[in-house]
Amino acid sequence: MVGSPLRAHSERGAHNGWCRKGKVLRSWHSGWQRNHRTAQRNGVAVAGSSPAGGGTFGWVTAFLLLGWAYSARPVQAKRSSVRCAVVVFGLGAASYAAGTSAAGHGWTATGVVFGCVMTAWMALVGSVAKDLGDADGDAAGGRRTVAVVHGLAAARALTVTCAALVGLAGTAAAARWAPLALAGTVPVAVGALWVIARVVRDARREGVARGQRRGAYRAFMVTQYAANLLVLIALGAR
The missing domain is CATH 1.20.5 (Single alpha-helices involved in coiled-coils or other helix-helix interfaces)
Structure with missing residues (x-):
């Protein structure tokens, strides 16, 4: 108590x-x-x-719609090399435009040249090179790629031509209008030579396995990553 x-x-x-x-x-x-x-x-x-916010939202929306068109019905752009190239070009353009809009600084010569080169690299080189290793499966699945419709030889020739065109034209455009973009376009030119070398080597060998035929596409992807990374480093060091 x-x-x-x-x-x-x-x-x-x-x-x-x-x-x-x-x-x-x-x-x-x-x-x-x-x-x-x-x-x-x-x-x-x-x-x-703000213009940046509204623009970014629009570009992201466009990117999502194009991503849907790439895989989903009724478009299914991935089933045709032509439709794939068109949609991939749009995807690349929307990506770089969204980044520019989000930064809020507007378009510069460097952004325009590098964005166009990388978009062309994806649409003209990657969209064809990716089918070199999948021709048999694409044919069985009813796809209408260049490799299926016109044969591997035609697909290889198109890949080589497009790689050379993008590599040369991209470097020339950067040297003329946007020297800073050379940090990315020169690696693309080097990567184009790499892609061409892989395609030509595989064309000379009989019975090339699927994994080896995808070597050109792997070279394309490594080049794409390297070019973007080097441009970011160049912009950051400016």
Whole structure:
């Protein structure tokens, strides 16, 4: 019984302390909710009203629609080399345009030249090179790629021609209008030689396995990654 008043006093003190803490927490939480809602409204307003926000949203939407057209019915662009090249060109253009819009700096000669070169690299080289290793499966699946309709020899010739064209034209355009873009277009020119070498080597060998026929496409992909990375480094070091 001696300890009862002390315990009661302690319990009242603890209860009052918890109440004060609860009020502080509720006040903090309410303030955080108000600030969060305000930030959301401001973010939506800025994204919707600024040219960068609206432009980026439009380009991302275009990219998603083209991605749907690449694989889904009724377009299924991946089943035809021509449709694939058109859709891949759109995907590449939308990607670089969205990045430019998100940066908010507008188009520059470097951005235009490098974006066009890489978009052409994907549409004209990658869309054909990827089918060299899948011709048998594409034929069985009813696809109408260049390798299926016109044969591997025609697909190889087209890959070599497009790689040489993009490599040479891209480097020349960068040297003329956007020297900084050379950081990316020169690797593309080197990669074009690599792609051509892989295609020519495979054409001279009988019974080339599927994995070996995909060597040109792997060279294309490595070149694409390297070119983008080197341009980012060049822009960051400027």
